[in-house]
Every structure is written in C-alpha cells, then in structure tokens.
Amino acid sequence: MTIILGVKDVKKSYRMGKVLVPALRGVSFEVEEGELVTIFGPSGSGKSTLLHLIGCLDRPDEGEILIDGANVLKMSDDELAELRLKKIGFVFQFFNLLPRLTALKNVQLPLTIAGASEGEALEKAEEMLRLVGLEARMNHKPFELSGGEQQRVAIARALINNPKIVLADEPTGNLDTKTGWEIVQLMKELNEKKGQTFVIVTHDPHVAETADRIIHLKDGLVEGIKEAPKRNKP
Amino acid sequence: MKASKILSIAWDNLKQRKLRTSLTTLGVVIGITTIIAIASLGEGFRLEVRQRMEQGFELDVLIVFPGSFTAGLTGGFSQTDVENITKISNITAVTPLITIPTAELYNMTDVKLGAFTVGAVNFTEMKEILPLRFRLSNGTFPQPGENQSIVLGYKASKVNETMVAGVGDNVSLIVKSGNYVVYTGNFTVSGILDKGGTSGITNFDYWAFIPIETALEMRLFKDKPEPYQIILVKVSDPQYAESVGREIENLFPPYSITVFVPSALMRQVDNILNIVQMFLVAIGSISLLVAGVGIMNIMTVAVMERTHEIGILKAIGAKSRTVLGMFLAEAVLVGIIGGFIGAFTGYGLSYGLARILSNFMQPQRQETVLQAPETQRMQISPVFSPEWTIVAFVFAIIVCIIFGLYPARKAAKLNPVEALRYE
Numbered sequence: 001m002t003i004i005l006g007v008k009d010v011k012k013s014y015r016m017g018k019v020l021v022p023a024l025r026g027v028s029f030e031v032e033e034g035e036l037v038t039i040f041g042p043s044g045s046g047k048s049t050l051l052h053l054i055g056c057l058d059r060p061d062e063g064e065i066l067i068d069g070a071n072v073l074k075m076s077d078d079e080l081a082e083l084r085l086k087k088i089g090f091v092f093q094f095f096n097l098l099p100r101l102t103a104l105k106n107v108q109l110p111l112t113i114a115g116a117s118e119g120e121a122l123e124k125a126e127e128m129l130r131l132v133g134l135e136a137r138m139n140h141k142p143f144e145l146s147g148g149e150q151q152r153v154a155i156a157r158a159l160i161n162n163p164k165i166v167l168a169d170e171p172t173g174n175l176d177t178k179t180g181w182e183i184v185q186l187m188k189e190l191n192e193k194k195g196q197t198f199v200i201v202t203h204d205p206h207v208a209e210t211a212d213r214i215i216h217l218k219d220g221l222v223e224g225i226k227e228a229p230k231r232n233k234p
Numbered sequence: 235m236k237a238s239k240i241l242s243i244a245w246d247n248l249k250q251r252k253l254r255t256s257l258t259t260l261g262v263v264i265g266i267t268t269i270i271a272i273a274s275l276g277e278g279f280r281l282e283v284r285q286r287m288e289q290g291f292e293l294d295v296l297i298v299f300p301g302s303f304t305a306g307l308t309g310g311f312s313q314t315d316v317e318n319i320t321k322i323s324n325i326t327a328v329t330p331l332i333t334i335p336t337a338e339l340y341n342m343t344d345v346k347l348g349a350f351t352v353g354a355v356n357f358t359e360m361k362e363i364l365p366l367r368f369r370l371s372n373g374t375f376p377q378p379g380e381n382q383s384i385v386l387g388y389k390a391s392k393v394n395e396t397m398v399a400g401v402g403d404n405v406s407l408i409v410k411s412g413n414y415v416v417y418t419g420n421f422t423v424s425g426i427l428d429k430g431g432t433s434g435i436t437n438f439d440y441w442a443f444i445p446i447e448t449a450l451e452m453r454l455f456k457d458k459p460e461p462y463q464i465i466l467v468k469v470s471d472p473q474y475a476e477s478v479g480r481e482i483e484n485l486f487p488p489y490s491i492t493v494f495v496p497s498a499l500m501r502q503v504d505n506i507l508n509i510v511q512m513f514l515v516a517i518g519s520i521s522l523l524v525a526g527v528g529i530m531n532i533m534t535v536a537v538m539e540r541t542h543e544i545g546i547l548k549a550i551g552a553k554s555r556t557v558l559g560m561f562l563a564e565a566v567l568v569g570i571i572g573g574f575i576g577a578f579t580g581y582g583l584s585y586g587l588a589r590i591l592s593n594f595m596q597p598q599r600q601e602t603v604l605q606a607p608e609t610q611r612m613q614i615s616p617v618f619s620p621e622w623t624i625v626a627f628v629f630a631i632i633v634c635i636i637f638g639l640y641p642a643r644k645a646a647k648l649n650p651v652e653a654l655r656y657e
Contacts, residue, residue, distance in 0.1 A: 085550070096542075114551070
C-alpha cells in the first residue's frame with residue numbers, strides 16, 4: 001500500500017498574547033491510500049491544528065508533512081495553494097459555502113479556480129451533486145438548504161477536483177445526530193466507491209468508530225492508534 | 235484561474251452591493267466629468283482664441299521696425315535694407331512703408347477727415363502682402379504714375395459715421411513739422427478700403443494711403459538716406475516666419491531693429507493657454523484622487539466583510555494572486571464604468587457650460603479704435619478630443635488600481651486559517 005500522508009514529529013505552537021501555547025507537541029503517523037482515518041480527541045487536543053497542517057493551510061514549526069511523497073515544508077505559498085487545489089478536498093464543520101452562489105456554482109468553484117472551462121465545470125459539478133444525492137437542489141443557494149444538504153454540497157465541492165485526500169473537520173459537529181450519521185455514511189460510501197483517502201477529525205466517538213483506524217489525540221500528542229476491527233478492506 | 239472568470243466574479247460581487255458600487259462609481263464619474271469638461275472647454279477656448287488671433291494677425295507676415303521697443307522705435311530703413319531682406323529665401327514679398335507724422339486731411343469744404351495716420355505705400359505690393367486687409371469696398375487702387383491719388387480707410391472717410399469724402403472727391407493733405415507747414419498737396423480719392431473687421435495690430439480703418447513715390451518727393455523724406463519706418467515681409471508659409479525673422483535680425487547690428495513675428499506671439503499665447511488648461515485639469519484631477527480614496531475605503535471594508543469568504547477560497551486552492559486579481563478587478567471595473575459614464579457626462583456638462591459662458595460673453599457695443607463694432611460674440615464650443623478621453627479613462631483606471639491595490643493586497647495576504655476563523 002502507498003503511503004499518501006506522512007506526519008513526522010510535527011510540532012506547532014500558537015502565540016496567545018505573550019504566551020506560546022503548544023498545540024501539537026510531536027505528532028507522527030502515516031495514512032495509506034484509500035484509508036478512512038479519524039482523528040479523535042477532546043476539544044483542545046490539537047485536532048483542528050493538525051488538520052490545518054495536513055491541509056496545507058498552515059505550516060508546522062517543526063517536523064515533516066509528506067503528501068503524496070512531497071514535503072509540504074519546502075513549498076512556496078503558491079505551491080501549497082496548488083496542492084490544496086489538486087490533491088486535497090476540504091469539508092468543514094460550518095460547511096463554508098459561499099452564501100451568494102448556488103449549490104452548483106459552489107461545487108464548480110475549485111474547477112473554475114483550476115482554470116476549467118464553464119461547460120466542463122458545470123458538467124462535473126452536476127455529476128458530483130448527483131453523487132451526493134442533491135440533483136434536485138442544484139440551483140438553490142446555501143440558505144435555502146438544510147444543514148445536511150449544505151454539507152453534501154461541501155462534500156461534492158471537496159471531491160470535484162478528484163483529490164487524493166479529503167479532509168473533514170468535525171463534519172457532523174453542526175448537524176443533528178441522524179443527519180450527521182447520514183453524512184458519515186456518505187463519506188464512507190464515497191471512500192469505498194472512489195477509493196479516496198478520508199481523514200476525519202471528530203470528537204464524537206460514534207463517528208470515530210466508523211473508521212478503518214482511529215488516531216487518538218490528546219494534549220497535542222498521539223495517545224494511541226486503534227485499528228477498527230469491524231471493517232475489512234478487500 | 236482564467237482572467238475572464240476573475241472579471242465575471244468581480245462583476246457579480248459588485249452587483250451584489252448595488253448601492254455601494256453606485257456610490258463608489260459616482261466618485262469616479264464626478265472626477266472624470268470634471269476633467270473632461272475642463273479639458274474640452276479649455277480646448278474650445280484655446281481654439282476660439284487661436285481663431286481670433288489668426289483673424290487679427292496675418293501669420294505669414296512679419297513686421298520689421300527700426301530700433302527696439304526698449305530703446306525707442308527710432309531710425310529708419312534704406313532702400314538697400316529692403317533689397318537685402320528681399321534676398322532671404324522663403325520670402326514672397328517685401329514692401330517698405332512710410333508713415334507721415336502730423337498729417338491732416340481736409341475735404342473741399344474744409345472738414346477734417348477721420349484719418350489718424352497717413353501712410354505711403356506701394357499699392358501693388360501691399361495688396362499682395364495683406365490681401366484680406368488691403369481690400370477696397372469702393373473705387374480702385376491708384377495706377378503707377380497716379381501720384382496724386384489717395385486711398386482712404388473705412389473710417390478715415392467719415393466723421394461721426396457721415397461720409398465726408400467719396401471716390402472721385404478731392405482732399406488736401408497738410409503735413410506739419412512743429413508750427414511749420416512742410417507739405418500741402420491735393421489728392422483725388424481713388425478708393426475706399428473695406429472694413430477692417432476684428433481688432434489686430436494692422437487694422438487700417440483709420441488710415442489713409444498715398445503712393446510711396448509721392449512721399450519720397452516730399453521735403454521730409456527726399457534726401458533722407460533711411461526714409462522707411464516699417465518693412466512688411468511676407469513668407470511663403472507661416473512655418474518659416476520665425477526663421478526668416480532671425481535671418482532679418484542677423485542682417486542688422488544687434489538690437490538695432492525689431493522684428494514682430496505674429497506666429498511667435500501666437501505660440502506664446504498658445505503655451506500660456508496650455509499651461510492654464512493643464513492647471514485646471516490638475517485641479518480637476520484632485521476630485522478623481524478623492525474618488526480613489528473612496529474606493530480604497532469601500533474596498534478595505536469589503537475585504538474585512540469578506541475575510542471568511544477569502545479564507546474559503548484559499549482553503550479550496552485559490553492562490554494569493556487570484557484573490558488579489560478578484561479585488562483589483564472590482565476596482566478596475568469601477569474605474570471603467572465610472573470613466574465611461576464620466577466621459578459622457580463630462581461632454582454633456584461642457585456643452586451646457588459652453589452655452590452659459592457664451593451668453594455671458596456678449597459683444598460690447600462701444601466703438602474704439604481697437605475694437606470694430608462688428609466684433610462677433612465669443613463662441614466657445616467644447617472640443618471632443620479622443621486623446622483627452624483616453625487619457626482621462628486610463629487615469630481613472632490607474633487611480634482605481636493604485637487605491638485598490640492596498641485592500642486587494644491585504645486580502646491576498648490573509649492567512650487562510652485565520653481568515654476561516656473570522657466571522
């Protein structure tokens with residue numbers, strides 16, 4: 001199996017006023033291609049910071065992050081943007097859709113940024129929205145959609161550039177239990193169907209349990225990595 | 235991201251905030267309106283002044299005086315001087331002129347004519363050099379040999395608008411020196427000059443002319459080696475006027491003569507008008523700068539408002555320069571729209587102002603030596619200048635880019651994590 005994501009002794013601190021607060025104090029793990037991994041931990045454990053680092057939104061103070069073999073630390077801002085565009089898809093807790101754009105336009109956005117033609121972007125966006133079961137609501141704006149629907153749009157947007165890794169930051173955190181569960185199931189389904197790697201950050205043990213592996217994070221350190229026994233990959 | 239897409243996104247963003255966009259654009263519109271209106275009115279004013287000057291001065295005629303304005307216009311020219319000037323290239327005609335001081339003209343009933351100055355000229359050469367001014371309304375020019383003939387200016391033949399000497403009438407010329415009469419002679423009026431029209435230094439309305447041969451026979455001039463007071467020189471094209479003027483100056487000792495070159499004067503006036511116009515446009519440009527500050531203000535607010543959005547765009551892979559481009563595109567669009575509308579309103583305003591200004595510039599009715607009664611009223615028509623329009627348009631866009639750059643850079647440099655956290 002190919003290692004798609006490598007995290008080696010990553011440290012990251014934040015400055016709060018005059019005090020340096022360590023968020024990650026030396027985190028290491030690897031994720032294989034096609035895996036669905038959850039990063040599980042209480043709030044303040046450094047999950048989101050870790051996800052931001054993996055997602056190339058931020059740089060670690062120390063350590064190495066390898067995405068598809070490339071060392072993130074050595075890249076310029078533009079190269080990181082390119083990496084986010086082509087190899088990473090983001091799903092956020094608060095959906096983070098552009099409020100003025102329809103579902104379809106929101107999903108098109110990454111392809112448009114990548115320089116695709118209008119026609120190609122439209123076709124691909126429709127395909128993605130069908131994939132997440134939203135073909136009937138393509139032309140609605142975010143405020144006309146339910147939380148679950150918005151998150152589906154966000155997932156469709158994350159997938160449109162066919163990224164290697166999909167990162168989800170508390171994707172169920174803003175949804176009721178039932179809808180949250182549907183979203184997790186959708187991601188699982190997509191992971192199985194399309195073979196994309198999913199890294200999901202959650203503090204919900206039920207969500208964490210759906211993964212192939214659970215990485216426990218506590219106080220900025222990996223407390224343990226647990227293989228989920230109930231799921232066998234072919 | 236494709237530039238066309240960036241533009242269309244920027245356009246959508248502007249449309250989302252119609253009131254704000256309109257107000258920002260209004261600033262640019264006012265700036266461009268001011269610049270265009272000032273520039274086109276200024277250009278119109280310049281053309282009007284130029285046209286008036288062209289009517290007042292023959293640009294292809296040089297007037298050569300003896301002496302200098304500072305040391306006094308004393309002395310005269312000899313026949314040799316005239317011949318030397320004739321040898322200069324690009325000259326089509328040269329004629330000397332004698333002005334007879336303290337000359338008085340009376341008709342047969344002893345009424346003094348309205349003539350102020352009596353000149354002695356070669357009629358054929360004068361006609362050639364000043365065809366527009368030396369034009370008869372009545373009668374003929376004296377033929378060679380008709381030495382006791384006189385041509386009167388339009389006003390010279392009158393006293394208080396009443397004609398006192400017509401073609402065929404006899405007039406007597408009396409020339410005095412101090413208390414002594416040095417010349418008397420009878421002349422037959424052979425022609426009356428046409429109206430001189432607008433003012434200029436060579437308005438002949440109050441002049442009378444006798445043949446130069448007659449003057450040269452007078453005791454005053456007969457044995458004078460330098461009898462001529464003025465030499466008129468016509469060049470083949472106004473463009474040679476200044477170089478010919480310099481060549482004439484070089485024929486004489488320094489500062490001993492003065493060459494009046496109307497085209498040089500006109501160039502000076504043109505330069506002054508240019509400076510005035512530039513100055514006014516510069517003042518107008520300040521309003522555009524104020525508009526620029528408005529753009530910067532609005533865009534800084536917009537960047538703050540859209541911080542979260544910028545975070546999203548960056549998270550899904552937009553490069554800093556894409557974000558920069560989106561905001562700059564908004565500024566440029568405001569510049570283009572504002573510039574476009576401003577060009578229209580600018581020309582509209584200048585036509586309106588031109589009408590108002592023209593009404594203020596009614597002709598003054600009193601008659602003076604310098605101002606003929608038929609002086610037309612000043613008519614300023616704004617000039618549509620493609621150059622000025624383009625300059626104003628580009629200026630608008632540049633101002634928008636300069637003032638949009640700071641907020642756009644601020645947006646582009648946002649840290650995605652922090653921007654996403656911003657609500």
